[in-house]
Amino acid sequence: MSAYLMHQRNRDNVVIVVMTVIALSALTAWLLSHGFMFDGASHRWAKVLGVLGAEEIRLENLSMLYPHLPLYALVPFYYLPGTSFGAAPYFVSVLFACGLIGVFLYHMRHLEVVAYKRLLIVFLLVSHPAFLWGATNGSQLAMSMLMFYLLYHACQNMIAEHDVHAYISLSIILAVFFFVDGSAVFLFVALLPMLAVIAPRRLLMASPISIYLILSVPFFFSVLAWAWLNWVFESEFFHFIQDPDSMFLGGYMEMFKYPWLVDFGGSFFEALIAAAGYTLVAYPIIIYFLFSTWDEGLRFRASFVLFVHPLLAIALATDQYYLSHPMEILVLINASILAEITFLDMARKRVYWSVISFLVVSLVGGWWIFMESADPNMNRWVNAFSSERVMVADEDGSLRLGRWLDENRRVTLLDERSGYKAMVARGDAEGLLLSFTSKFKIALHHEYPDIEQIVVPDPDSAVGKRDKISMRYPLLYREGMKGYKLVYNDNIWRVFRKI
Known part of the structure; x- marks a missing residue:
């Protein structure tokens, strides 16, 4: 009987993922047909067009100035008909966002939650503006959300099971993350003080250096390997953080274009306080996670990391003039919320409906803060929701x-x-x-x-x-x-x- 129920849940989960793919694809098509275009997506697709259309395909032609995995994800779409005019990055984002939902539902399969309740959770999560923004703007954010989900899930397993495999998994995820998103460096640095919270106390007392070695060595290997490739192809180890066109610099070269950097750039504590305010308005469900796990020790530590880790990363990235808008990292909280839900006893009605209630409040707060703090790219995205067809912005021709x-x-x-x-x-x-x-x-x-x-x-x-x-x-x-x-x-x- 249990095997049959598990099979039924897996089948329902597939249906939910397919529905999500169709809904997000339709929304993305609507946005593109109503004038939305994201510069980051155009940059990456132009790079793929240039390299694959060249007489000779070489690794160095992809440039050392981009994290490469989002570029590799676009390569198969170059050979598909009908994708040459710039839509591929947006639909790749949809696929990774739906992949995140699929992994979430897979981890929920052991919970006795009926299909319509799972569908309601997914609907409320996907409808959050930060999730929609990351899933449909053609950037690397959807891939980053999936990576952050795996990272946070590994943290949960580290806290709950103290298994060495959890440490190894976390270290590998961090190493791969560097090739997905330039903000991975700030997420890694922000995680270091969190190790004192998530690591077992006995291990910390016995050999604290071993934890940092396990987690840090693969990440440093990724960074050093990238620096070596920069030296081989560009004759400069730090070319990827010195060239003005580097994606690893974030908003540094155009800081005066972004209100967030104008207000908080170069300031750690002010950015931290502002980020905390943004987070509490956009994701008040975190408050529920903290209070519901107050007496559970290990679970509370996990919820605490969920709240503090992204805030530290935002403050660090803003202090270094990298982050053009806090939503670039706040969007990752969608992934950690998904991971947190998989560890709750959602089969209990009180827990389920409490989560639903806070997700609704988060949805309202998220849209409000998104509209109030939107940068020019976000404003274009919101305007593209209008019912009237508009031309794609072409200011310079x-x-x-x-x-x-x-x-x-x-x-x-x-x-x-x-x-x-x-x-x-x-x-x-x-x-x-x-x-x-x-x-x-x-x-x-x-x-x-x-x-x-x-x-x-x-x-x-x-x-x-x-x-x-x-x-x-x-x-x-x-x-x-x-x-x-x-x-x-x-x-x-x-x-x-x-x-």
Whole structure:
């Protein structure tokens, strides 16, 4: 009988996951069709288009400036029809978010909770704006939520079972996390003081250094391996945190664009207090976890870590001007809440309905704080929910340039760091000579590059100031070049074609 019930729960869980995939995919399609575009998603997809569309695929072409696992997750979609124009990162986010729900339901299978109750929990969790934001904005956040769920689950097992396998699992998760999200460094540092809370007291007293060695060595190996790859390919160990275009720098190079960094950048304690306020408003269910486990010792320690660890990470990341908005780490609390629920006795009606009540309150508080503190990307995301179809924001004309390049296919010199949106709008990199290719570098060594078309932005624009072509030929945009004629002129972009 128990085997039959377990089989029935597994089947119900599959149905719930499929429903979640369909719902989030439909929502993502709606957002994209109503004008939403996230710069981070466009950056990564342009990188995949450029590397896989190049004459020779090499590891170094993917750049050492990005955590690579989110890029690898996009690679299979490059070969699928209908995904070339930029939708792939958003649906990959949906898949990882639904994978998180699937793992959560798998860990709940031993609890005697009927299907409709599990569906209600999933609905309330998925409807939280932070979860929806991470699942549909095309960033690495959905993958990060899945990693953080595994991390928090490993912490729970470490506290409850004191099993050496839990320590090893946690160390491996932290090591892999570094290749998923740049904030992994701050999450790792913030976890170090938490070890005194989650590790067994007897082991701490006997050999505290052993715990830190088990957890730290794999993570440091990941960081040192990445530094070594940077030295091999870029001749500089710390290239990935020194280059202005590095994703590992977060909002550091554009700190004045983000209200959060303007208000709290460089301040640890003020950021910590503000993050605590954000968390209590967006996730008051944490209060329930703390009070419900007050007398349970080990379980209370786990709930305490759930609350404090992300706050410390937010404060550290803000102090170093990395975090452009606290939601970049607060979104991970969705994953730890999922993990926490799997350890509750949800079969008891009082516990179940208490969790449901606090999830409803969290939903209301989450939407309020999200709307009140939204940055420009979040505002565009919220505006895309409107019923009227709108055009994708194209302030600098990059998307129009991309569509023109698609209609005028010639061998073209383009710096993808500044023209990544144009690449996404074009749909591929066939015939494009990009900055990491040898032909691009050879062309820029000549006074007059022997290339059919050259794309150049206004050198006085923010885009043009970091464009290699504009820097190499500063007079090209305004005065043209011998042997070339102007064939495209829109907004900040001009295209010159060989006569």
